[in-house]
Amino acid sequence: MSLAANVRGMLPFFVVIAAGLVIAVMLLRRAGVITETVVLRSDPATTPVEERSLRIITLLPKDGIPAIFDPRFVSAAEGAEQLRDSDLVIGVSINGDDRAYGVAFLSSHEIVNDTVGGRPIAVTW
Amino acid sequence: MYAREIDGRVLTFGVSGKLIMNALVMYDRQTDSLWSQFLGVAVRGEFEGQRLQPLAATLTEWASWRETHPETLVLDQGGQRRDSYASYYSAESAGVLGRSEDDDRLGLKEFVLGLQLDGLTRAYPFRYLNDRPVLNDRLGETELVVVFDREGGSGLIFDRTVGGRVLTFEAVAATAQDVTDRVSPRMRDAETSTLWSGATGEAIAGPLAGERLRQLPAFAVFWFAWADFYPGADIFDPSLSPAGG
Numbered sequence: 536m537s538l539a540a541n542v543r544g545m546l547p548f549f550v551v552i553a554a555g556l557v558i559a560v561m562l563l564r565r566a567g568v569i570t571e572t573v574v575l576r577s578d579p580a581t582t583p584v585e586e587r588s589l590r591i592i593t594l595l596p597k598d599g600i601p602a603i604f605d606p607r608f609v610s611a612a613e614g615a616e617q618l619r620d621s622d623l624v625i626g627v628s629i630n631g632d633d634r635a636y637g638v639a640f641l642s643s644h645e646i647v648n649d650t651v652g653g654r655p656i657a658v659t660w
Numbered sequence: 661m662y663a664r665e666i667d668g669r670v671l672t673f674g675v676s677g678k679l680i681m682n683a684l685v686m687y688d689r690q691t692d693s694l695w696s697q698f699l700g701v702a703v704r705g706e707f708e709g710q711r712l713q714p715l716a717a718t719l720t721e722w723a724s725w726r727e728t729h730p731e732t733l734v735l736d737q738g739g740q741r742r743d744s745y746a747s748y749y750s751a752e753s754a755g756v757l758g759r760s761e762d763d764d765r766l767g768l769k770e771f772v773l774g775l776q777l778d779g780l781t782r783a784y785p786f787r788y789l790n791d792r793p794v795l796n797d798r799l800g801e802t803e804l805v806v807v808f809d810r811e812g813g814s815g816l817i818f819d820r821t822v823g824g825r826v827l828t829f830e831a832v833a834a835t836a837q838d839v840t841d842r843v844s845p846r847m848r849d850a851e852t853s854t855l856w857s858g859a860t861g862e863a864i865a866g867p868l869a870g871e872r873l874r875q876l877p878a879f880a881v882f883w884f885a886w887a888d889f890y891p892g893a894d895i896f897d898p899s900l901s902p903a904g905g
Binding site for chain 2: 655
């Protein structure tokens with residue numbers, strides 16, 4: 536059998552594979568998971584150059600979880616109305632400025648952009 | 661916790677929606693660079709390779725922090741709707757670039773607790789969870805319980821099958837002593853009357869004491885974000901709940 540005839544005979548096979556790939560991509564997209572890869576290179580000035588492949592999975596659109604950019608604060612007494620004794624908090628103390636961030640509340644926002652004791656910080660969870 | 665001042669610039673960070681090594685990735689609004697919280701470094705964009713400077717923070721119980729820092733300020737949880745996101749929450753547009761198609765079965769800015777399990781998804785709108793601190797449900801083959809903290813606006817979802825037996829949970833009404841002691845949300849199963857912690861999924865007292873419920877991965881997100889990734893997504897329907905919610 537000639538090569539051309541071989542290829543023609545295998546065409547249905549290729550079509551099925553291609554269709555399978557298209558469907559797989561559609562299902563992956565439908566499942567909401569897009570995977571990309573970045574290569575992270577270490578700073579050659581400070582360490583031996585290393586390359587590391589990282590998988591980035593896109594789960595949600597940007598800002599799907601709202602970070603806090605303008606946090607408001609209350610006194611310890613009012614905080615005691617909002618928090619139970621056993622509730623977990625992240626506590627920060629910089630230049631005599633003490634602040635507590637409730638962990639359960641943080642989990643709905645992931646990031647709080649704040650300035651504590653004059654220092655701009657990001658509290659993350 | 662990290663310093664936001666990097667290389668002489670003060671950055672503001674948002675949630676990119678991406679994961680590296682199962683940890684959420686931040687982006688900075690100034691350059692759109694991506695920052696891996698887990699690795700402490702920027703992985704893409706203008707700041708690629710730049711390290712984050714970690715700062716000391718304490719993870720502890722509120723009572724303990726207050727005792728050692730009596731003058732502490734506290735992040736206002738009740739004022740969530742009054743912050744700078746207030747206009748964003750109520751505005752019609754959603755997301756950074758706006759959206760081409762809207763699934764308006766729920767308000768775009770409504771919060772849902774999103775669950776993804778075995779290829780299936782379900783969104784639990786906060787508007788239903790507000791009245792149901794403990795909700796028994798089933799998704800696919802898995803019997804689950806949703807525990808919702810209305811004040812903190814956060815929810816946890818657990819598998820409610822223990823040792824091959826499916827448990828049905830109900831919230832334990834807070835007594836006056838509970839309010840004074842401020843104990844964590846608790847629940848009881850109808851099958852054995854064991855008392856469980858809704859915050860950790862551990863059985864505290866009763867025949868099943870010592871057991872622990874398996875936690876299922878769930879996110880609190882805006883509805884528009886969930887619907888964007890899961891078109892036609894299943895929304896929890898209170899009328900279909902097996903144990904009547």
